[in-house]
Every structure is written in C-alpha cells, then in structure tokens.
Amino acid sequence: MKTLVRHRLFWPTAALVGLIAINAIARPAFIKITIRDGELYGALIDILRNSAPLMLVALGMTLVIATRGIDLSVGAIMAVSGAVALQIIAGSDEPNNIGVVAVAVGVAMLVSLVLGAWNGLLVSVMGIQPIIATLVLMFAGRGVALLITGGKITTVNSSPYKVIATGFFLLLPVAFLIAMAIVAIVAFVERRSALGVLTEAVGINPEASRLAGVRSRGIIWGAYIVSGLLSGIAGIIYTSNISAADANAAGLFIELYAILAVVLGGNSLMGGKFSIAGTVVGVLFIQTLDSTILFLGVSPAQSPVFFALVVVVVVLIQSPRLHRLARRVSQSRRAPQAASTPEEVAA
Amino acid sequence: MTDNADNAAQAIVEMRGITIQFPGVLALDGVDFTLRAGEVHSLMGENGAGKSTLIKALTGVYAINAGTIAVNGATREFHSTADAQAAGISTVYQEVNLCTNLTVGENVMLGHEPRTAGRINWGAVHREAARHLSELGLSVDPHSMLASHSIAIQQLVAISRAMVLDARVLILDEPTSSLDRGEVEQLFGVIRALRDKGVAILFVSHFLDQVYEIADRITVLRNGRLVGEYLAADLPRDQLVTKMIGRALDDLASLSQTADRAVDRSGIPVLTASGLGRKGTLEPADIDIYPGEVVGLAGLLGSGRTELVRLLYGADRPDTGHVEIQGSAAKIASPRHAIDRRVAFSSEDRRGEGIVGDLTVAENIVLGIQARKGWLHKLRRAEQDAIVADYMSALDVRPANPAALARNLSGGNQQKVLLARWLATAPELLILDEPTRGIDVGAKADIQRKVAELSQQGLSVIFISSELEEVLRLAQRIVVMRDRKRIGEVDAGAMDLDALVEYIANEGKESAA
Numbered sequence: 001m002k003t004l005v006r007h008r009l010f011w012p013t014a015a016l017v018g019l020i021a022i023n024a025i026a027r028p029a030f031i032k033i034t035i036r037d038g039e040l041y042g043a044l045i046d047i048l049r050n051s052a053p054l055m056l057v058a059l060g061m062t063l064v065i066a067t068r069g070i071d072l073s074v075g076a077i078m079a080v081s082g083a084v085a086l087q088i089i090a091g092s093d094e095p096n097n098i099g100v101v102a103v104a105v106g107v108a109m110l111v112s113l114v115l116g117a118w119n120g121l122l123v124s125v126m127g128i129q130p131i132i133a134t135l136v137l138m139f140a141g142r143g144v145a146l147l148i149t150g151g152k153i154t155t156v157n158s159s160p161y162k163v164i165a166t167g168f169f170l171l172l173p174v175a176f177l178i179a180m181a182i183v184a185i186v187a188f189v190e191r192r193s194a195l196g197v198l199t200e201a202v203g204i205n206p207e208a209s210r211l212a213g214v215r216s217r218g219i220i221w222g223a224y225i226v227s228g229l230l231s232g233i234a235g236i237i238y239t240s241n242i243s244a245a246d247a248n249a250a251g252l253f254i255e256l257y258a259i260l261a262v263v264l265g266g267n268s269l270m271g272g273k274f275s276i277a278g279t280v281v282g283v284l285f286i287q288t289l290d291s292t293i294l295f296l297g298v299s300p301a302q303s304p305v306f307f308a309l310v311v312v313v314v315v316l317i318q319s320p321r322l323h324r325l326a327r328r329v330s331q332s333r334r335a336p337q338a339a340s341t342p343e344e345v346a347a
Numbered sequence: 348m349t350d351n352a353d354n355a356a357q358a359i360v361e362m363r364g365i366t367i368q369f370p371g372v373l374a375l376d377g378v379d380f381t382l383r384a385g386e387v388h389s390l391m392g393e394n395g396a397g398k399s400t401l402i403k404a405l406t407g408v409y410a411i412n413a414g415t416i417a418v419n420g421a422t423r424e425f426h427s428t429a430d431a432q433a434a435g436i437s438t439v440y441q442e443v444n445l446c447t448n449l450t451v452g453e454n455v456m457l458g459h460e461p462r463t464a465g466r467i468n469w470g471a472v473h474r475e476a477a478r479h480l481s482e483l484g485l486s487v488d489p490h491s492m493l494a495s496h497s498i499a500i501q502q503l504v505a506i507s508r509a510m511v512l513d514a515r516v517l518i519l520d521e522p523t524s525s526l527d528r529g530e531v532e533q534l535f536g537v538i539r540a541l542r543d544k545g546v547a548i549l550f551v552s553h554f555l556d557q558v559y560e561i562a563d564r565i566t567v568l569r570n571g572r573l574v575g576e577y578l579a580a581d582l583p584r585d586q587l588v589t590k591m592i593g594r595a596l597d598d599l600a601s602l603s604q605t606a607d608r609a610v611d612r613s614g615i616p617v618l619t620a621s622g623l624g625r626k627g628t629l630e631p632a633d634i635d636i637y638p639g640e641v642v643g644l645a646g647l648l649g650s651g652r653t654e655l656v657r658l659l660y661g662a663d664r665p666d667t668g669h670v671e672i673q674g675s676a677a678k679i680a681s682p683r684h685a686i687d688r689r690v691a692f693s694s695e696d697r698r699g700e701g702i703v704g705d706l707t708v709a710e711n712i713v714l715g716i717q718a719r720k721g722w723l724h725k726l727r728r729a730e731q732d733a734i735v736a737d738y739m740s741a742l743d744v745r746p747a748n749p750a751a752l753a754r755n756l757s758g759g760n761q762q763k764v765l766l767a768r769w770l771a772t773a774p775e776l777l778i779l780d781e782p783t784r785g786i787d788v789g790a791k792a793d794i795q796r797k798v799a800e801l802s803q804q805g806l807s808v809i810f811i812s813s814e815l816e817e818v819l820r821l822a823q824r825i826v827v828m829r830d831r832k833r834i835g836e837v838d839a840g841a842m843d844l845d846a847l848v849e850y851i852a853n854e855g856k857e858s859a860a
Binding site (some may be wrong): 163183192193194197198200201204205207208209210211212213214215219272273324 | 410426443445534575660682683686692701702703704705710714715717719720721722723724725726768772856
C-alpha cells in the first residue's frame with residue numbers, strides 16, 4: 001500500500017477516479033455505456049473521443065517540457081494545420097474522394113512538422129528562450145491560418161474527412177484510437193530506444209549532457225518537431241469534428257490546457273524525468289472535468305471559476321510539501337514521542 | 348569510546364540515534380553527536396561518511412527518520428532552516444549565502460534593522476553593523492558593497508550576521524577551502540574569540556592541519572555510522588586517518604613509483620596540439636602525450652589549465668592551432684568530435700558539468716556509451732547491468748546501489764561514477780580536471796590508484812590538480828601554466844615539491860620582462 005501511494009501516478013489517477021465517482025453518484029447515467037449500431041455510446045466514450053486533440057498536444061508538450069522547454073505555439077499550429085487541410089479539400093472538385101483527403105491530411109502534417117522545426121531551430125540552434133521562440137509562432141501562426149483561409153471560416157462537406165473525428169472502429173471512436181496509437185508509438189520509441197533517457201539527461205543537466213557527448217541540439221530540436229507534428233494532427237481532428245476551419249477559435253488556449261495536463265500528470269515543469277502515462281491521466285482528468293461542468297449544469301459564467309477551484313485542489317493534493325505536513329500532523333497525533341518513522345523519506 | 352575528561356562543559360546540542368534514509372541510501376545510521384558550549388568540535392569522515400547529512404539534520408534541511416535532537420535540554424523538531432535558526436543554530440556555508448548586491452552593513456543586519464517610528468533607520472543599521480563587526484575584530488566599512496570583498500571577508504561577514512541572530516551554535520562547513528593562509532589565521536582568530544564567549548562551534552574541514560590547529564574535540568563518522576568522539580589532543584593524526592577510512596593508509600606510498608616509470612616516447616603520440624589558443628582565454632600552447640603516459644598540468648587556479656583541456660576536448664572552440672590524434676589531423680569543434688576520437692574529459696565542476704543528478708547511478712555510468720552509440724541503439728539491459736556492476740565494484744562506488752539517484756551520493760562517489768562513465772567508453776586519452784578536489788583521503792587514494800593502474804595498461808591521462816604532491820606522484824611529465832600561458836614543461840622524476848613550486852612561481856619571469 002505504501003509503495004502504491006508513493007507511485008508518481010497514484011495521486012493523478014486517484015483524482016481522475018474520484019472525479020468519475022462524483023459524477024457517477026450525482027447522476028448514475030454518467031458511467032452508463034451502451035452499444036448502438038456497432039458503436040459504444042455514453043458520457044465516458046464522449047470524453048475519450050473529445051480528449052483526442054488535447055491528448056496529442058499534451059504528448060508533444062511533455063517531450064518539450066522534459067528538455068526544459070515549453071511550446072506556446074501548439075494552438076496556432078493546430079489552426080494552420082486545419083486551415084491547410086480544409087483549404088485543399090474545399091478547393092478540390094471531389095471533397096469525398098479519399099485520395100484528396102489523404103493529400104490534405106499529408107500536406108497539413110508536413111506543414112506542421114515544418115513549423116515545429118522552425119520552433120526547434122530558434123530554440124536549439126539560435127539559443128532563444130523557448131517561451132519567446134514559440135511565442136513568435138503563437139501570434140504569427142494564427143495570422144498565417146487567416147491568410148490561408150482568406151479571413152473566412154472555411155467549411156467542407158467531406159465524409160472521409162469527417163470520419164477522422166466522428167467515426168467509430170471496433171466499437172471505439174476513431175479519434176481516440178488515433179490518439180492512443182500515437183501515444184503508444186511515442187511511448188514505445190522513447191522507452192525502447194535511448195531517446196527517453198537522453199532527453200531526461202538533457203533536461204536535467206544540459207551542460208553535463210553535452211560534455212558527456214549527448215547530441216542535445218538534435219534531441220531538443222526533435223522534441224519541438226514532434227510537438228509541431230502532433231499539434232498538426234490535433235488540428236486535423238479538431239477541424240474534422242466541426243467540418244470547418246476557424247483560424248481564430250481552433251486550439252485557442254490549448255497550450256495552457258496542455259501544460260496543465262502535463263503538470264496534473266505529475267511531471268515537473270523544470271524538465272528532466274517525464275511520464276507519458278501521467279500526461280494521459282492528466283488529459284483525461286481535464287476532459288472529464290470539462291464534461292462534469294456541462295453535466296452538472298454549472299452556468300457558463302461560473303464554469304471557469306469552478307474549473308480553477310478543482311484544479312487548485314488537485315494540484316494541492318499532489319504537493320509533496322502538503323504530504324509532508326499531513327504526515328507530520330498524523331505522526332504527532334499517533335505518537336507524541338515519535339521515536340521511529342522509518343518509512344518517511346527525507347526531502 | 349567517549350571520553351569523560353571534559354564533559355563538565357554544558358552540552359548545547361545533543362543528537363541521539365539520528366537516522367536518515369534516502370531512496371536507496373542509508374545516509375545516517377543511529378548517530379550520536381554532542382556539541383558543548385565553548386568548544387570547537389570538528390566532524391571528520393570521508394566523503395559519504397555522513398558529515399553533510401548530519402549537519403543538514405541539525406540545521407533543519409533534512410527531516411530525520413529516527414532519533415532526537417535536543418537543544419539546551421529541550422527536544423526539538425526542525426522542519427525548516429528557520430526552526431533551527433530560531434533555536435540558535437546558525438550556519439556559514441562554503442558558498443556564502445548572503446546578498447552580494449547589498450552593503451556589508453545591510454547584510455549583517457538583514458531582517459533585524461533598527462527602526463525609528465516604523466521606518467528603517469539606515470544610519471543605525473550601519474552603526475550597529477560596525478559594532479558587530481568590530482566585536483569580531485573586523486575593520487570593514489559597513490557601507491561598502493559585499494561583492495567588493497574577498498570570499499574570506501564575506502565569510503566573516505556571514506559569521507557577524509550569525510552573531511546578530513544571537514547564535515549559540517555556529518556551524519562552519521568547509522570555511523577555509525578558498526582562503527589563503529593569512530585569511531585562515533584571521534578566521535581562526537574570530538573562531539577562538541567566539542569560543543571564549545561560550546559559543547559552540549562545529550568546524551568541518553578536509554584540512555587535517557587546520558583541524559588540529561583549531562579543534563578541541565573530534566567526532567569521526569564512517570559510512571553513516573559513528574566511530575567515536577575524541578579529544579583532539581588524545582588522537583594522533585595517523586589514528587584519526589585510520590579511523591576515517593577504516594584501514595591503514597599505506598596505499599598512497601606504494602603509488603610513488605608511478606612518476607618514475609619510464610614511458611616509451613618513440614612511437615606516435617596519442618595527441619599533439621600545437622599553438623592551441625583562444626582569444627582572452629589562453630595564449631597559444633603546445634602539448635603532446637604518448638601512450639601510457641600521465642601528463643600533469645600544474646599551475647595556480649585560473650592559470651589556464653582548465654582552459655587548455657577544454658579546448659583540447661572541444662568543450663570550447665579554439666581560434667588558433669591544430670590538433671593531431673594518433674598522427675592524423677583532427678578537427679575538434681565539439682565534445683562529440685573528441686569522443687569519436689576516443690578522448691574523454693571529466694570536468695572540475697562535478698555537479699554542474701559532470702553528474703546528471705536526477706538520473707540513477709547506473710544511468711549516469713552508461714550515459715557516455717549511450718551518447719556515443721546514439722539514441723537508436725539502446726544498450727541492452729544485460730550489457731548495461733554488466734558494465735555498471737563491473738565499474739561500481741572496480742571503483743568501489745558506495746552505496747553499491749545502481750538505482751540510487753546520483754545526486755544523493757557524496758562528492759567522492761560522484762567522482763567515481765564520472766570516472767566509470769568515461770572508462771566505460773574505452774578512451775585512449777582521459778583528461779581529468781581536479782578529480783580529487785573536495786573529496787577525502789580514501790576516495791582520493793582509490794582514484795589515484797586507478798589512474799596509475801590504467802596508465803600502466805596503456806591509457807594516456809592528462810591530470811590536473813591543485814595538489815602538487817598528487818601531480819608529482821602520478822605524472823611522468825608536468826606542463827606548467829601561469830597567467831593563461833604555458834610557461835614550460837618539466838620531468839616529474841627530476842622534481843620535488845619545492846622545485847616545482849619555485850618553477851611555477853618564477854620560471855620565465857626574467858625573459859617575460
């Protein structure tokens with residue numbers, strides 16, 4: 001039990017389970033899942049489906065943060081990627097042709113990869129602080145997206161494109177399957193290759209890593225490229241869901257939610273050790289909280305405050321300092337003379 | 348073990364059965380420690396013995412897992428450094444933690460400024476500060492900026508500050524490591540004055556001479572356990588060293604042969620650098636090294652020793668000169684180039700440029716090989732375990748736990764981990780910059796022995812150390828640096844310490860003038 005509580009994923013997971021439990025008690029329908037026409041239905045399935053864009057963005061953010069960086073441009077890249085994809089589909093004669101959709105998706109991914117490479121260039125080669133380097137694209141990216149769509153909201157009617165966000169495969173939402181497949185691939189590559197541990201080394205001590213021969217420039221650059229690419233895929237899923245590219249609204253504030261998801265998953269903003277599983281839990285928590293607000297009928301005016309309150313509570317629950325305080329209080333209650341507490345670990 | 352001779356003095360701090368457990372490391376195991384009023388008490392032990400941990404327990408930095416701390420007879424629980432300070436325990440660290448951008452007076456009185464009608468009376472602040480400073484026999488202008496003073500004076504200012512806090516216990520952690528002889532005398536004068544006022548002083552230093560000069564009592568720790576408490580006068584030096592390292596110290600003596608070993612310089616040098624320099628850092632310098640040779644770099648701190656090897660390794664980019672490795676021209680513009688040509692470099696800044704603190708010991712050891720293999724070719728688990736186990740036992744890394752976080756190891760053991768990292772990459776030239784600084788006799792002997800052994804097997808080593816005895820003992824040739832310039836090269840076999848010091852100080856002075 002002690003080791004379970006110590007596990008870095010214990011508190012994030014506990015918070016998620018707790019939130020689901022509260023919902024289930026408030027309205028048992030919340031956890032009800034039914035099968036209709038070969039598709040799973042239910043609030044939980046909606047959460048999984050809707051979490052896909054944030055899942056991808058937060059995954060890239062996890063890697064960038066592990067290198068001691070931050071990527072503020074993810075939302076803007078989503079907007080650009082969605083605009084590129086929809087513009088290609090809208091401009092073609094056969095929006096329902098699967099080849100056209102494939103080209104649109106491919107080009108959008110390529111563009112986002114280039115944008116990620118631009119961020120990486122500024123950070124790892126030019127040595128610009130990540131927050132400034134990615135701020136450039138955070139502002140400029142939406143401008144570029146507006147240029148691509150000509151300042152309008154591009155809409156399409158393409159059923160193959162629509163499938164990306166709204167389709168189902170083997171009972172599960174396609175968007176969720178795409179997100180989970182990418183999470184699995186990234187986790188596999190990071191942990192099966194030495195990329196994960198080298199990324200952590202660079203994040204913990206860049207100079208020591210450089211002197212040990214780690215190609216830190218390449219590793220940092222790579223993290224921004226992956227972040228850009230994943231944001232691009234998130235943009236495709238987002239626009240597929242609404243069949244429209246809105247350069248102003250796509251991925252708005254998602255960088256902040258992504259950072260929050262990374263932190264809620266128990267990762268440190270100081271870089272270094274990272275947990276992809278933690279980020280996944282963090283994303284699911286945010287998405288569940290979002291649904292909870294709708295579900296409980298919190299008024300739109302109050303929902304940001306409600307959201308903030310819950311987040312503060314969860315962050316506090318995870319705070320090591322608070323854990324020490326709690327231990328100390330319970331110890332002094334249990335044994336005033338408190339001779340031995342061998343399990344406590346010093347800060 | 349404890350003597351009864353002088354226990355009449357009142358015990359201010361009584362630590363009993365102190366146990367501290369870090370993940371994978373039992374740092375302290377039931378240690379007792381007593382600090383009495385009006386004594387200078389020295390805490391001795393190798394790196395990793397638990398000295399720093401015990402001090403951090405006493406100053407509230409670490410929480411203790413078991414045991415009690417009593418101050419003036421009352422049991423206390425320290426949850427923060429503020430708790431310890433409130434109990435009258437003040438610490439002056441190796442790195443002075445004052446505000447260098449404030450004046451001396453502001454630093455001394457920080458947080459205790461005299462006020463008039465709620466506003467700080469700056470005149471009184473500096474008058475009060477001057478009074479506290481003069482009580483310690485210091486004539487420092489309280490209006491001067493702290494940054495304008497030497498580390499020695501800054502330390503004394505830190506002590507004055509502790510006295511403003513009405514400290515009854517003063518902890519001095521390696522206070523003399525960056526002081527010259529005169530400054531040490533001044534510091535000792537202040538320490539004696541405080542002792543006579545009844546302050547209990549805990550003095551930690553690696554310098555045995557200084558310990559015997561100032562300490563009344565000595566407590567020895569080894570491997571996180573108490574060895575014993577002794578009156579300094581009753582404990583001969585050799586016994587102290589034996590107690591610290593747990594074995595007799597004749598290892599170093601057997602090493603003295605290394606310097607005399609003949610090196611075959613007929614073949615191709617492992618590395619030749621000519622005219623290697625960088626503007627503002629190092630005047631163009633030459634250096635060459637043959638297989639199996641240990642070349643020492645001697646000179647004062649800042650003489651250009653570190654600068655030269657950083658250029659050799661590509662840590663900094665040279666703007667003049669060229670380098671040949673194994674007889675062929677080598678372009679070394681980054682550490683990667685050097686590593687690919689089998690050159691390894693261990694920096695003098697262990698924490699900043701060596702250890703990756705939040706990775707495990709095992710991850711730190713394989714980092715060098717892994718970086719060389721590239722991220723796509725991960726070392727297999729079994730290979731990794733074998734390498735780690737080999738080097739950890741060959742170098743006697745303690746604790747012998749590959750899963751311990753590197754930052755929880757003592758300095759000497761971190762140094763061994765770094766040595767392991769580089770040896771695992773099978774280098775042909777190993778550059779060690781101050782590998783034995785700030786580590787104790789036992790680890791130092793281990794590292795020196797390893798260097799001697801490896802060079803006998805054909806590894807070339809460039810060895811930098813401020814301890815000239817060590818350079819003389821290990822190196823066959825010594826390149827001497829002064830004022831960011833190479834001033835010459837000597838045969839270590841034909842030199843003794845005095846001659847080398849003389850050479851460093853005066854060689855080439857006339858011709859330069």
